[in-house]
Amino acid sequence: MSNGFGFNFPNNDDDGEDRRNNNPFGAFGFGPFGAFNIGGPAGGSGASGSGSGQGGPGGLGDILNQFGQMLSGMGSSMNSPENAGPVNFDLAKRIAMQQLGNAGAVSPADRNAVQEATRLAELWLDDATSLPAASTEVQAWNAADWLEATLPQWQRLVTPVAQHLNEAQLDSLPEEAREMMGPMSSMMQQFSGMNTGMQVGGALARLAQQALTGADFGLPVSPAGTTALLPHNITAIAKDLDVPAQEVLVYVAAREAARQRLFSQVPWLVERIVSSVEEYALGVSIDTSHIEEAARELDLQSGDPAAIQEALNKLQGMDLTPRISSNNAAATARLETLLALVEGWVDVVVYNALSQRLPSTTTMAAAWARRTASGGSAEHALAQVVSVEISAPQVGQAAELWRRSTNAVGATRRDSVWEHPDFLPTAEHLDNPAAFIDSLLDDAPTDDFEEEFAKLEQMLLQQDGTSKEQDQAQTADDSRDEDDEDPDPNDKQD
Structure with a gap:
């Protein structure tokens, strides 16, 4: 696909689906987080990301390249206690850094431009939202900086899914196979962790080359207290727009600053997103029924070369990647709705803040929507890195609701509903915003109510004042009565 649309990704992997479909070896892998997986994660092209090797990406050369990378770090990675979990993050980081290569240092001029753009965006956002600016440090990153800074939060998102996915893979094996793997289970877990690390590393490298901000894709992966922009990546996408580069920078800065207002001023929001991913992981399951069906149709004992060749050709045109899903529909729906509400709110707030100040706001909003549709979205990032498969959040519907x-x-x-998760719109409200707006109107005090309340308050104050005057008069009367009843003893002697 040509990069002819604004904010499109220069490194889109548009033929990733074709490569997965043409991978006849996928039936023998354990899926995205399994040992010696050769199919690659959903939407990805494998850890190496290269197109060299026999059969192109996903072919035998790519498989051997992945295996070589795995062996190259085996000595240190397998013996490190930090990498004993379901994902070898040390290997993931090394793979990602290797693919990024020389990311290029951020110049002082770019840092200054990021600072000024964010300062201006924050000033304009004050007129569009009641949420105050986040107390954050504004930073300018390159792709390597993004990877380094966001890796801890990605680790938190990836680990529970990988853990439960590994367990689901073992549960899906026949009991005889599990018994045979018993003596080698520890080694298989290490190999699985290294393989997953390679997959995660490759996915993070691709996202790092595409990310425009620290919390891009609507996911709170940047460190708390940081508003970060990637000027090199922003400059790359700005070339496709007939918009001054300074305006593009301010628009992107406004989106990131708006997100950071939400993530910092709504203390429960980040944890809610992360916990939804963890709940998704608890119900993760693997469906290999389509692989088993394909294996039954492959009759290698027939002895007919033509029939065998026809069956193999049929396999090459099939998607033999194990299908991953979650039985926890509530967590999935909650995650989709939250992501939609966050990005939809950002759309509205940024447009209201900039539309009267930047003539190109409408153009950039449309370009951002195209970017989201072409892969710059939360569900794309989650599928790439975390292997969480969710439907595309209804950002457009959420924006219309806000x-x-x-x-x-x-x-x-409007912004007061972020005070508690129970106040937020539900998935049903995205399809029927009128019901949510009616609830806001019912809770909002009317002018008549405020007037009556003011009258009542004034009446109570008057009554309170009258009561105090009466108490003071009664106290004075009581004092005089006491004086009359108890005359001075000296007067009696006279």
Whole structure:
């Protein structure tokens, strides 16, 4: 695909699906997080990301390249206690850094531009939201900086899914196979962790080359207290737009600053997103029924070369990647809705803040929507790195809900729903925003109610003042009565 649309990804892997479908060896892997997987993660092209080797990416040469990379780090990685879990993150980082190569240092001029753009964006956002600016440090990163800074949060997201996926893979094996693997289970777990590390490393390298901000894709993966932009990546996508580069930088800075306001001022939000991924992991399951069906149709004992060749050709055109899903539908729906609400809110707030100040706001908003549709979205990133398969969040519907809410009750009342997760719109509200807006209107005090409340408050104050005057008068009367009843003893002697 040509990079002819604004904010498109220069490194899109558009033929990844074709490569997976043409991988006849996929039936013999354990899936994205399995040992010696050769199919690659959903939407990816394998850890190496290279197109060299026999059969192209995903072919025998790519498989051998992955295996060579695995063996190259085996000595240190397998003996490191830090890499004893379901994912070898040391290997993941080394693979990612190797693929990024020389990311190029950020110049002082770029750092200054990022600082100024973010400062201006924060000033304009104050007019569009009641959430105050986050107390963050503004930084300019290159791709390697993004990888280094976001890896800890990616590790938190990846680990539970990988752990439960490994368990599901073992459970899906016949009991005889599990018994045979018993003596080698520890070694197989280490190999699986290294293989997963390679897959994660390759996926993170691709995202690092595409990310425009620290919390890009709507995921809170950047460190707390940091607002970060990647000027090199922003410059690359700005070339496809007929918009001044400074305006593109301010627009991207406004989106990141708006996200950071949410993540910092809504303390439960980040944990809610992470916990939804963890809940998804608890219900993860693997479906290999289509692989088993293909294996039954492959009759290698027939002795007919033509029939065998026809069966093999048929396998090459099939997707033999194990299908990963979660039985926890509630967690999946909650994650989809949260991601939609975050990005939809950012869409509305940024547009309201910039539309009267930057003439290109509408153009960049449309370009951002195309970027999201072409892979720059949360579900794409989660599928690439975490192997979490969710439907595309309904960002457009969420933006419309926030837009109508703003018109109905104003920005302050709109933003107050972030105070507690129970106040947020539900998935049903995305399809029927009128019901949510009605609830806001029902809770909002009317002018008549405020007037009556003011009258009641004034009446109570008057009654309180009258009561105090009466108490003071009664106290004075009581004092005079006491004086009359108890005359001075000296007067009696006279």
